[in-house]
Amino acid sequence: MVTRSKGGCCVASAAYIAGEKIKNERDGKIHDYRKKHEVVHNEILLPVNAPAEYRDRAQLWNAAEAAEKRKNSQTARSINAALPRELSREDQIELVRQFCEQCFVSKGMCCDFAIHDKNDGNPHVHILLTTRKVNKSGFTDKERSWNDKKLLMEWRERWADWCNHKLYFVSDARVDHRSYKEQGIDRLPQIHLGVEVCAVERKGFKTDKGNKNRRIRRHNLEVEIAELEQQMHDLRSEHKKETIDYIESNIGCKVADAFTIHDKRSVLEQYEKYLHSRNIPCELIFYNEDKYELFVPKSKRDMAVNLLKQFRNQYCEMDNQPNTQQLPISQKKPKHRI
Template sequence: DFCHIPVSIIKRSAGRSAVAAAAYRSGTKLTNEWDGMTHDYTRKGGIVHAEIMLPAHAPPEFADRSILWNSVEQIEKARDSQLAREIEAALPRELSGEQQLALVRAYVKDNFVDKGMCADFAIHDKGTGNPHVHIMLTLRPLKENGQWGAKCRKAYDLDENGQRIPDGKGGWKNHREDTTDWNDKGNVEIWRAAWAAYTNRALESAGRPERIDHRSYKRQGIDKIPSVHLGPAASQMEKRGIRTDKGEVNRQIAADNKLLKEIKARITRLYRWSKAETEKPQTQQSSLTALWEAQQQLDAPRTRTGKIRALQESAALFSFLQANGIQSMQQLHEKIADMNIRYYDLRGKIVKAE
């Protein structure tokens, strides 16, 4: 199945704080020393596990959630500062709670903590069939002495001889560059692929046949419209037999997917059949007689119902040939090939619309 793994930045310019986010994710009460606001989420349910994982050179006191995120808030002085990165991922329901926790720990350690980031993760599961994990990550590197390092540094522009270039104002042309590669755009794809790999390994170790794929349905080559995420409220209502708007959309999508699958299967069968017929000697495909005979040989029905259906399909085929002016197998093959192309064009429009 396709898994959606959103990656986002917690930033002050959006009115957010790292302390508030950490309190909500962990279901705890924390006070943000930067603005003096207290965030109490101790009554929030569904928090299965919350844990902080630190790189070896991080100050031991960062194991305290309040100290860690208040330290982040204090080091960021600007009102539009980026405070933390957050990754959210669905956990396989096929795994036990212990197996889910082991999966998250291994993933977080290998992909983030070992790279120097401090990680604060929380597993949520309200019993509504949607277990998931929130992973908050620090953005600044930690120096070996445990102090926060700079996110970026000034780098001078150099000419072809490796010399600094004057800016005409008594200084040198320069630009800012990140001190780490954590913000590289390619990382999102790497982290998503890693989550799929770690999850599939955990499922395999548990003896489960299910597998996930971080790529979209389109990139996987699957002709399927992604369904709408119901969320806990709609999921509970649907379980009680109450039909919701989101549920209705998903039912329509499921019906559309079934129809699309049937259409695609029929086009594929026709395409392969017509292609095989066009490759036969020319004398066998010069008229509709050969086409009709070949069609009659396809899965000749034995039951009365099957024969009636075959007669209906033959009538439909005859109408199709007449309407499109098809006089040979070659013309039919070209027409079906065009239908195949238009099918994929339509699929793209449907997915975009959904």
């Protein structure tokens, strides 16, 4: 919420999210955020019974300020949400517009939203909502039901639904409205900085809230790195097991009961075909561009060696080269790695 008791002002918030210059008629202060180049779109959505002049941002939020008399008044409701990077700009705008129309404007709120994008992979939307009912004459009574926490949870779920609806046509990515804790994810949520703190941080000064968010981001990155390392370990283990199972199913014995032949890929591929043509079980495995191994059961060792010597002689004769190279047969147990 934008609250006066905490130094908040809905005119200042509106100027900030829209990247515009607006004068607060209540105290005469001018809020100028025209240097905010990350604002890529801003728009005002009004209920059908709202005054037409409220389409002007300055008039809308000065009217909202004027409607509040107490020093601790809540002058507006502020909502921020990340936008799916997979969506085009047009789809992002349409997503926000449809969400706001369904959840806020249809209930009688005036809605002011702006999309920010610094091209840093973090497009997001700022939504500013009025807190009073409105008619053709202006703002009337405070609508307390809009403060219901159940309604907030409903909005979060609706936002995820709208995002996933748009993403369905362009990506496999999905949005989950639940908190990290509810999802069972070991992440810490960042705290909201607010307009004033953001302004201080942009000037190069560190704040307590900013420092806390930096610590949270560092923690989350460390957790993510640890999770990725564990996933890589699990994948390597799974790959090793599947490789061994695959070899054993094709050569008819345990890997420990096989010997391996090392050579260039082109040579080993010919070896494999040659042995298969003579009913010798074998399997060629490659680990990377430089390492290839041909697995053959030890029980077929003598037969395979003789056949491969014959093949080597034929291979060398075809290349018109003397057969001076020894057959590279390893006595060691094969090592399996990615």
